[in-house]
Amino acid sequence: MITGAASGIGRGLARRLSALGSPVAIADIDEDGLAKTAASLSGRVLSRVLDVRDAADQVRFAAEVRAWLPAPLAAVFNNAGVAVTSSVLDAVPEDDDWLHDINFKGVVNGTRAFLPILVEQDDGVIVNTSSVFGLAGMPYQSAYCAAKFAVRGFTEALRQELRGTGVRAVTVHPGGVTTNIARNARMRKDPLGLGRTREQMAAQFEAITLTSPDKAAMIIHRGVEAGKARILVGPDAYLFDALTRVAPTHYYSVIARLRSTLGARRGEAV
Ligand SMILES: NC(=O)c1ccc[n+]([C@@H]2O[C@H](COP(=O)([O-])OP(=O)(O)OC[C@H]3O[C@@H](n4cnc5c(N)ncnc54)[C@H](O)[C@@H]3O)[C@@H](O)[C@H]2O)c1
Known part of the structure; x- marks a missing residue:
């Protein structure tokens, strides 16, 4: 099961897993x-419009997935996410709440809905998407960093609860x-005061990305298969990880x- 599968990394995961026969x-x-x-998928697919913020609908969806699946549920990818760019000073609470409800509560809702299935099977993996911004604080990304650090804390706590069982949290x-x-x-506005539009800032972001969605999907899938508890995606993720260890206050x-x-x-x- 993959949320956020209409685009990006989620779509890449769906295509990869489907092409491999899942x-x-x-x-x-x-x-x-x-x-x-x-x-774009050739194998069996259950497609469902879902707002990850809706906890009750996530529970309904989990029941549908369970009834539909011919085999045990192998993995749950709580991947859907959004971004907000703003300084803390200029933050619009409504925007930050929107992000937290999707990026953090959406992950919690998905975990709560699907975990009982995995626990009953005593098998399977919950794969929750944080970010390198769940490892390091970045200016103008306070809401995003807070939600991604929260996903990390939530998932790491769950991992400890699952010790000794057949279920993993990644x-x-x-x-x-x-x-x-x-x-x-x-x-709402360019936080650097340079008057850049969202499209211009998006183009700048895309110019510094190092990984395609398909490559990200491959790394995530291989990491899950290899039994990793934490999967870093892309060379920049390894750099962030190293910097936050070596220079925790100066990275x-x-x-x-x-x-x-x-x-x-x-x-x-910049
Ligand atoms: N792209 C990056 O550089 C990057 C880096 C670190 C982490 N991430 C994380 O990876 C995940 C996937 O993002 P992506 O980069 O593929 O972005 P994307 O925008 O291409 O895809 C995100 C998907 O989530 C869906 N979505 C948004 N709100 C939703 C909701 N309420 N309910 C259900 N689905 C919803 C969107 O419709 C979209 O299809 C996100 O959690 C994101 O924060 C991305």
Whole structure:
């Protein structure tokens, strides 16, 4: 089962798992995108419009998946997510709440809905998508970082509860992946005061991403198959992980220097 399967990493996971012969249950709030994903799959697919914020509907969906599946449920990918760009000073509470409800509560809802199935089977994996922004704090990403750190804390706590059982809880920390996330982000104004539009900022984000959605899906799938508890996606994710260990209070000095060097090469404001 994969949420956020209408686009990006979720679509990549659906295509990969389906191509390998697995039935896939795919869910998203975006009906058109979901239909496109479903149409691109050759194997068995259960396609369901779902808002991950709706806990009761997640429970209904879990029952549908269980009834539909010919075999035990192998993995639950709580992947759907959105972004908000704003300084803390200018934050619009409604935008931050929107993000927290999807990126954190959506993951909790999905975990609560599907975990009983896995526990009953005593088998399977809950795979929750955090981010490198769940490892490091980044300016103008306070809501996103807070939600992704929360996903990490929630999933790591669950992992300990599941010790000694056949069920695993896995955290995914992608670095930059070339998806629609920045184009669909909420942004009221350029936090740097440079007057950039959302499209311009999205293009800048996409220019520094190092991983395609298909590659991300491959890394996540292989990581789950290899029994990893924590999956880093992309070389930038390894860099973030190392920096936050080596310089837990100063990592951003290094990241800012790298960003300005890369941006200056492209003649951008960073
Ligand atoms: N792209 C990156 O650089 C990156 C980096 C780190 C983490 N992530 C995380 O990876 C996950 C996948 O994002 P992506 O990059 O593929 O973005 P994306 O925008 O391409 O896909 C996200 C999907 O989530 C869906 N979605 C949004 N709100 C929803 C809701 N309420 N209910 C159900 N579905 C909803 C969207 O419709 C979309 O199809 C997200 O959790 C994101 O935070 C992405």
